[in-house]
Amino acid sequence: MTRVRAAAGIILRDKASRVLLVSPTYKDVWEIPGGMVEPDESPADACVREVREELGLSVSAGALLCVDWVPASPPWDGGLMFVFDGGVLTPDQIATIRLSPDELGRFDFIKPERLDEVLIPRLARRVAAAVAAIGRGGVYLEDGRATASR
Template identity: 50%
Template sequence: MTDAQFDEDVRAEGEPEREFHAGVAARLPRKTAAGGALFRDEAGRILFLEPTYKPTLEIPGGNCEADESPLRACCREVREELGVDLPVGRALVVDWVPASGPWLDKIVFVFDGGVLDAATTARITADPVEVRGLVFLPLDEASRRLRPSMARRLATALLALESGETLYAEFGRPAG
């Protein structure tokens, strides 16, 4: 969706619905959201980031900013982290992650980043502030360097690629 289409959709929606009981909306719980991209190389290995700010591997992507969709957050973070605009396709996984420590519960989307050829991979310039390195690994090899929930989420994303369906998960495990 383009910015112009989004703006038109917002205008077409009209005035926000009024609360019948003042303050209800402010009392509702808040969730965060994030979007990441599952990029693979021609051998089927997954592109992982070695972040500068944590010991575990991550896929390109990140948390949504205020009033930003998970897809737009994913595209923005891919551009910031990899230094190149890459197409991001359909949603593979919608995963609910429970609260942990200071972090609220959240909804994490994994989108299909497709297969990167050697020429595209050569154009990637990782952001040195956030990314220490990039590596393509098969999921089974990467699993020991991932949080268990991320390993499960990516296994679910690979199932979604095979099935052609978007899968719902809870803490990385397919549900429903």
């Protein structure tokens, strides 16, 4: 039976519709909040747990915005990346963000049209597709790209 790794992320926005990105302390790239799904944990639960651990925020994983199949890239196996809608954060919520110093060095809100300047290409495609899916229904991607009907 095939096994794949799974991770879940969340799109959190400010009132200007900018997307919250985080800078992990253990790598040189920006990401959306989230992380790996643990054994016997749902992607939605993983997302909520990671946001609480990394940012100190209690949010709900709303609508599923996209599922992205990521091909294997040794040493990593292929995987499924889930992205949920976390809604718009209030100024009070933003003020209470507390980064886990072991995991995150900083955060910033980025305009959607600038995602490709900040994120690695595959993640920029995934996040842009997720943002475009808000209020429209989720999409299926492969390596960050929409697939044609098969």
